[in-house]
């Protein structure tokens with residue numbers, strides 16, 4: 001039987017932000033599932049390259065994609081990117097990421113302001129002194145004019161220095177001074193909350209505002225978001241900024257986000273992985289999905305449960321089979337998702353020997369226990385806890401794949417054949 005958990009997590013109550021474009025809608029917060037989002041790393045001015053990467057990210061499961069809009073050429077390319085995506089039937093909202101000159105670009109490129117579905121505004125990067133208020137106001141006016149939701153995205157690396165200086169001065173004369181990182185955390189939170197308040201005063205509805213306060217240290221991120229979560233009811237965008245490369249980035253992001261998600265905090269997540277050279281950008285989407293799925297918050301793709309292997313199985317056959325099945329399941333999902341709803345919660349076990357193989361296989365929807373070293377060359381297959389077959393010979397992988405196909409067809413409603 002499937003061991004998929006029913007999520008015991010009680011989500012924090014938040015408003016719901018609605019991202020709309022061309023008759024499409026993606027909700028964030030409220031009763032919406034925790035959304036997966038990502039960001040391109042192409043030059044936005046290259047409309048075709050950017051549209052292709054957005055398509056790949058969306059195909060991998062990114063429900064919102066952010067693109068840098070940092071100069072006139074990038075702003076001019078945004079409508080062409082949207083048009084190209086629409087032509088390719090890629091239904092994903094584009095969020096424009098603005099720093100320093102967003103007020104000018106949104107004003108000078110109205111088609112860009114319209115083509116984007118949401119604006120990300122970093123209050124630490126909208127100008128200094130008196131200019132900051134004016135330029136922030138101009139961006140909010142654009143959001144009001146074009147009816148676009150915004151994310152107020154504060155970042156440790158670009159914190160509002162005036163606000164930080166003010167809080168440090170107050171802290172210096174306080175009877176109970178706080179540690180520097182506590183003052184910085186407070187500055188992050190105040191920057192986000194005060195900017196949101198200002199946006200509302202300028203006429204932006206509160207449910208069009210999402211907040212984020214990103215830092216690169218796991219404990220600081222958890223602490224900041226716990227505090228932010230009780231001080232407002234805006235939807236929260238979670239992400240560990242500059243998470244890093246390879247396993248370090250994945251582990252750090254997972255450690256931070258899973259603590260917060262377990263506490264019901266977080267309405268949309270982005271995993272800021274530095275791609276390994278040549279690695280696909282979509283990996284950050286897959287990691288985000290896997291965090292949500294392993295926590296039982298959402299289901300995206302059937303999961304393969306595989307043992308790590310040990311001295312009892314010296315051949316790599318079961319590793320190859322686990323990898324082959326995982327790729328196959330992910331590859332089939334675009335079709336299965338349409339025709340076999342519910343398949344995303346299926347578990348498939350691929351185990352290396354008799355020690356835990358049959359037991360783990362019985363707990364999965366479908367499981368196979370491959371023969372370990374010295375065991376009889378037979379691979380029992382279990383379906384919903386019952387042994388249905390024993391595979392032998394050199395076609396085990398192909399035959400097991402057919403059993404998976406058959407199970408999907410018979411178990412999950414087939415809209416095509418009724």
Ligand code: SF4
Pocket residue numbers: 307308309310311312313351352353354355356357372
């Ligand atoms: S199931 Fe067998 S091969 Fe796999 S880790 Fe356990 S003992 Fe080792």
